[in-house]
Amino acid sequence: MDYKNIIVEIGGGILQITINRPSKLNALNKETIAELHDAFADAKDDDEAKVVILTGSGEKAFVAGADISEFSDFSPEEGKQLAAEGQQKLFNYVANFPKPVIAAINGFALGGGLELAMAAHFRIASDNAKMGLPEVSLGVIPGYGGTQRLPQLVGKGRAMEMIMTAGMVDANQALQYHLVNHVTEQAELLDFAEKLAEKIMKNSPVAITSAIRAINANYEAGVNGYDIEIEEFGRCFGTEDFEEGTSAFLNKRKAEFPGK
Template structure:
């Protein structure tokens, strides 16, 4: 599939999705959100892809925010629809993907860019990264899940401060806040993410998908995460991956998971 705003490729089990609008600092517009949805959907269905690395082209920005020119004159109803469609098509879609998504954050990750990074299953940042949710400086609030995912990651107080001051934090502060898992040099960012991806790929993809569902369930209203964990744990016993994993362990050999 050909894209205008992103790059998508697969190599050795890793899917690489790169937002590629460097002249716009990789800002998210509707067309880019649609293409990202299509790329993630394709990666989900591609049996060769086990882990996805999401990043932005160039060194200046992961995603510097949403393309404000697209919605500057929207009405209330149009604004509500914009947020609802974006969350369903991309941000919630990524968060609930059954394959691990690693956000490799280079440069600015602001507004919708930080919200996209937070939708990934975890984040690695280059030491030149800057992150923030500046929406209130435009008279609006984060609309792609920022008011929900940021408190989950950094705590309510820090999230309130970041949102209300519209301030940016650097990579080291993001690490201190638990907003990112690791910080590395810009030239090592992708290789670091690839190393993490290869560690993940040694394990059962079926079990990883189940773990994603169980962890995410804790953040769903009206859902008992412990019950989901019990269900997913029990379901694991009926998989070929479980049979292979336990057999390999008892035989003291490396497991070769069939992914079933």
């Protein structure tokens, strides 16, 4: 599929989605959100795509925020609809994606950009990265899951401070806050992400999907994550991946998972 605002490349089981609006510092507009959804939807059904790496083009920004010009004159009802549609179409879709999603944060990840990175399953950052949720400086709050995912990652107190001050943290602070898993030099960012993806791809994709569901369940209101873990654990026993994994272990050989 041809896209206007993103670049999609695949090789060796790794699908890289690059947000490509450098003149706007890769800011998210409605069109880009729709294209990202389509790219993820295609990746979901693509057997060749095992892991997704999400990044931004250029050296300045992952995503510098949402395109404010699109909603500066919205009514309260339109604002509510904007957040609901965006969360359903992209942010929650990424968070619950059945294949691993790694956000490779190069440069600024602000507002909707940080919310998108937080929706990924985990994050790595270049050493020049800066992250923040500056929405209150515009008279609004994060609307794409930021008030929920940031406290889950950094704790309530730090999240309150970051959101209330509208300030940014650098890559090393983000690492200390557990907002990102790793920090690397910018030139090495994508290579590092690919090495992590390669480690992931050595394991059972079916089991990884189950793990994503079980981990996410802990953050869903009214859902007992332990019950979901038990259910997914049992489900694994009926898969070809389990048969292959246990057989390989018992026979002291490398597993070749069929992904079924």
